[in-house]
Amino acid sequence: MRSRQTRSPGEKGAGRVVAFVVLALMAVGWLMPFLWAVATAFKTETDAASESGWIGGDGLTTEAFREMLSNGNVWIWALNSLWTSLVITVLTVTISALAAYAFSRLRFPGRRWLFAVIVAAIIIPPQVLIIPLFYEMLTFDLIDTPWGLILPQIVAPAMVFILKQFFDGVPIELEDAARVDGAGRLRVFWSIVLPLSRPVMAAVAIFVFINAWNNFLWPFLVINDTNLMTLPTGLQTVIDAHGIQYAQTMAQAVLAALPLIVVFLFFQRQIVKGVATTGFGGR
Amino acid sequence: MTAAVERPLVRTAASRARTATTTGPSREGLVSWGFLAPFLVAFALFLVWPLVHGLYLSVTNQSLTGAGGSWVGLDNYREALTDPTMWRALRTTVWFTVVSTIPLVILALVMALLVHRGLPGQWLWRLSFFMPFLLASTVVSQIWVWIFNPDIGAANSVLGALGIEPIAWLQDPAVNLYAIVIATVWWTVGFNFLLYLAALQNIPDQLYEAAAIDGAGPWRRLTSITLPQLWPATILIVMLQVLASLKLFDQAYQMLIGVSTDTTRPIVQYIYESGFVGYRFGYSAAISYVFFALIVVVGVFQMTAMNRRRNLS
Incomplete structure (x- = not known):
């Protein structure tokens, strides 16, 4: 840009x-x-x-x-942050894109009101749900598991809205040609719509990834096992346990920030565009 | 899809509907639910159900320990609405929202206007202003706890150089909310900055060319073209910022650990403390709904204001 x-x-x-x-x-x-x-x-x-x-x-x-790196936990936390954020991103983008495509292209009873419900849900702050979600994770026995951390973070109604808006703008003629040739909906979606949507998918993915990488409240509640923590919650336990040792704390801060800063330097254009595309849809 | 479909040259809503009937509504309906199922399952499990169950929990005396769980009617809500701590927390959150939104919007606008002038070093400006947004709240809090340290922190060193008495930034209940505001502005202004930058790039060049022909100076162009053109973006940015600020928790909780937070406990922290420190899930759920009501009221208010504005223009 x-x-x-x-x-x-x-x-x-x-x-x-x-x-x-x-x-x-x-x-x-x-x-x-x-x-x-x-x-x-x-x-x-x-x-x-x-x-x-x-x-x-x-x-x-x-x-x-x-001193900090010899404390093995930082590496584990960084790895946990990385893989859980990636899984959250892939799942969120996949299920949101499939749903958005259905709302944009397919005709089925209840389509309008269902979409209205999902748009209305954008306003629900995740903070309001922590009590019942925690209770639910207790019931499913998912407390202190990676899935307990991941699953509640994959529902992003705002992303369905953004992707649906985008799909609405993709010319339908291309899809019709493929369908005449006998391609099924999923195939059309995969080989025609997705390649055309790469920029907006990247925007959504980047946005979801940054949020997941930095999320504090939910991981803080659902994970108690030091080996399963992500960077934000892991670093907090170090501070809570030892008080603040300034040099080490800052070294941790710098290391935790480094990956995203490097990613930003490489993908500056996409990130700027991503925030612009998805930002107006809600954060 | 095996059914042969005639292919009109121009697709209209009517012809789409026709396609649906020729392929059979049940077939397309079935395919639709296939596409929707993964999202809807997650939506139902992790959003709709918790929302409904939370409402149920709020009328019980459920405890985190598993005890309780019997119906108490509206007792939790009655208690919440007469709980001075709840009101103070609500007031803290609202005050923080007001005090943080103003600089977060104005500074972002100033940054975007300056960067948009096309001065050399674009990537550096963008990196400087947006980089803090990429940091986790824990990291931001650590940096600012250090800056605000009353004895060795950079904030008081700067004040000292200016001949101002040191301030107990995080310990003094009269100022610590403002310390949180400063850290928050530093952390998140880059997001609004990027939104403004995108909006600026959408202003058509012709408007400026026409103004230049009319001999409008830079100030005139700013006030009669740029700012009015940015108005829709500004409304959206204010809306998003208010909703984001109302969710204050991370940095306030992390920066004020060990400090008495009676005057600076935001409502989300009170939800957390009632539920996970006090073990009172039922009461905590009730406060969650009071908070949710606030968000809905603010959201609806903003939406109406926006629509009225749109109808007027």
Whole structure:
């Protein structure tokens, strides 16, 4: 996504310089907290705990990182975060896309009101459901299991809405041609509609993945076993247990953030577009 | 699909309906439910059922331990509506929503307007403003707990350099909600920024070209083209932000662990504490529904305001 220039040819350079300076100051302000965290992660615990500048009196050290990585849990949590987020993303996108296609293309009794119910459900905050969902997971014996973590996160009515809007805009002629040739609905969906929808599917997938990767409340409630925790909840237990050791805590913060930052740098265009497409549909 | 279907050149709703009847409604109906089934099963199991069951739990004295579970009528709701802690939590959430939404919308707009001017370094600006949104709440909280540390934190160092007395950011009940607001603005403003950026890119160039011919200056173009064109996006962004802010829990809970949270406990935290610390599932479910009612009222109010606006213009 490239920004178009909207200034007129007559605009003087002075306004541009002012804008640049303001923008640069804001950007520095926004990067600063994270840079401070990075700087602290490279200090010794003693330096981090006493007021000092960017570099502590003991100089730069990777002590905090080594200390933290030798604690095997961080790796397990990162792996748990990765695979559960991926499964949530795949399941959410799959079931949402299938449903959205049915609402967009197929005619069946009750279609309108069913879709209205799903759209209305967008407003239900997951926080309202934690008590009955926890109770349900107790009944199914899914507390402290990966499925107890994953399943309640795969229902995303907003994504059905977004995908249905998109499918509505795909020309139907292509599908008709294939159907005349005898292709079934599922085949048409798989080999014609899906390839055409790659950008919007990527947008939805990225959005779902970021949310799953960062989700705190539900994993915090449903997982007690340290080996099954994800990064956000795992890191919280370290803080709760040891109080805050600043250098190590910041090292953890930096490591947990790194994967998504790298992903952002690589897929910047898609992510920006993804937020723009899905963001207006609800978060 | 084996039934041969005639293929009209232009597809209309009527011809689609005709296709449905020629292939047989039952066949297409069956296929439809096949497509819908996976989503509907999950929807029913993890959304509709909990919503209904939660309503039932809210009229019982169910405990997390499994005890209780007998019908108590509206007692939980009666208790909630006379519970000062519930009201304080509700007030905290609403106040946080007001105080956080304003900077989260205005700053996002300013950032997007500046970045949209096409200055060099686009990727860097986008990374700077959006990157915090990619961080988990735990990470954000850790960074800001450190910044707000009264003795060694960066916030007080900056204040010290300006000759201002240090502040007990997270410990002082008069300011700690605002500390949460600052951290939240830093964390999530990038999302609104991207939404504004997308909206800016949808403004047709012709409008600016016409204005340039009329000799409109930059300020005039901003107030008479850009801002009015952004109005629909602004309404949506405010709506989404209000609904997101009302769900405050993660960062408030994480940053204020160990601090008395009587004045800063948001309603979602009170739901969590009643249910999972106090073990009172029934009461907690009742508070959940009070919270849900608030969300619905706010949502309906915003929707009506938006529709009225649309009808007027």
